[in-house]
Amino acid sequence: MLSQARTRRRAVVTASAALCALTLAVSGCSGTTKDSVKDDAPADAGDAKANPDAPLKKGLKIAFLPKQINNPYEKIVDDAGIAAAGEIGATGKEVGPSNAKASSQVSYINTLIQQKQDAILIAANDPNAVCGPLKQAMKQDIKVVAYDSDTAKDCRQLFINQASSEEIGRSQVRNIAKQLGNKGEIAILSATQNATNQNTWIEFMKDELTKPEYKDMKLVKVAYGDDQDQKSFQETQGLLKAYPNLKGIISPTTVGIAAAARYIGDSSYKGKVVLNGLGTPNQMRKYIENGTLDQFSLWDPKKLGYLGTYAAAALASGQITGAEGEKFKAGELGEYTIGKDGEIILGPPTVFDAKNIGDFDF
Structure with missing residues (x-):
């Protein structure tokens, strides 16, 4: 009788272990939380749907990560983007490395993830070095927008290109x-x-x-x-x-x-x-x-930063998902349409010479 009881207990344990293994493949044997599902989800879940009529969310946290913090051109871009964030009731900031080495932006992305930013805008120093942490950011439902210099296409939702x-x-x-x-x-x-x-x-x-x-x-x-x-x-x-x-x-x-x-x-x-x-x-x-x-x-770098903020806010608010053909409004710049591979083009470059340079101040 004792031997039969032990046999039955072994069968129960074996069955439980098999069930746990099967459950682990789906959600984890110790129980599933909302965060653990999100962490295991692909960067682009593919089931999100755009709601173009959704209002821009208030209180969004938007961070600009330039190639390097002391680059005068990117300072103009980022300052304009931060100002645009204020216009829509969001908080904008700029963080970044002092050099433009390939991996110098990685630690900043990790910090921005920990801070639970709603959107990260990045001018990538290297298209692949930043991909790992950016994918982690997207898994945490942080929207990623590349501007000026793109990442690999699967490491962000949008790329704001200055011009073709x-x-x-x-x-x-x-x-x-x-x-x-x-x-x-x-x-x-x-x-x-x-x-x-x-x-x-x-x-x-x-x-x-x-x-x-x-x-x-x-x-x-x-x-x-x-x-x-x-x-x-x-x-x-x-x-x-x-x-x-x-x-x-x-x-x-x-x-x-x-x-x-x-x-x-x-x-x-x-x-x-x-x-x-x-x-x-x-x-x-x-x-x-x-x-x-x-x-x-x-091109006008102020407009690039301005467009970047509106695009990031539209993503974070659910107006767009980054799919080709989606449209959104970028404040005073008007309506933009998302192109192939999530690319948005600001507009054609301007040639500056002695005749017109006095008309610009940036």
Whole structure:
């Protein structure tokens, strides 16, 4: 009898263990909480539905994470986004590293998750290094919006692009080619080697240069100043010494173009080497006025930050999910439509020169 009782107890234990194993596969044997389900959910659950008539939630917490905290261009973007947050009853802030290294943003993302932010807006230094923590943020129902420089597509819901990446890249070549008469050696002074936006633009620049009209132009070097003023200054000096026949430099980064202009403006290369790229009017005004360069391009970074905040708030409020074709209103900027892969384009870049630079103050 004792032996039969033990046998029955073993059967019950075995059955319970099997049931527990089966339950673990679904929810965990010790019990399931709302948080544990959310943590195990994929970053994009795929079952969320947009409600375009939903009001923007009040009291949202929105954080901007730039490539580096002391980048003057991104300071303009983030300040405008923080101001826009105040307009809609949200709280905005900026946090970030002092350098633009690939993994420098990871610890800040983790902190923002712990703070239970409603949305994180990030200008990624590297498309993949930030993916792990960003996916964790999305699992915690924190909305993730990339701006200026994208992450991998599955690591955010939206990407706010300044302008079409293709148009930015190709227009950089078209602009400097016109200044050079489509002849001569050129170089590119970029930011970091892993910067998503820079690399995308550069690929379009290289492709543009394969066209027959540029057969007498040659790209001799892509240099990287790491979005640091002094390093960009030194890289400019190095390019001009290494390539004595260099006729032009494209610098698609506000830090790089300002540093290059400072070097060229105080050297014998002034008036001999054409400089073009992306910069802000207030930063580049003196170099236009003293003849160091004739033109440069950019979009309005204030509008980029403003749009970023409204997009993040629309996500956090359930107006949109990030699906292609969804629409939302971005305050005074009007209505925007989400494109392929969650991309939203701010608008075409503006070319600044001596004729119009006085009309802008940023």
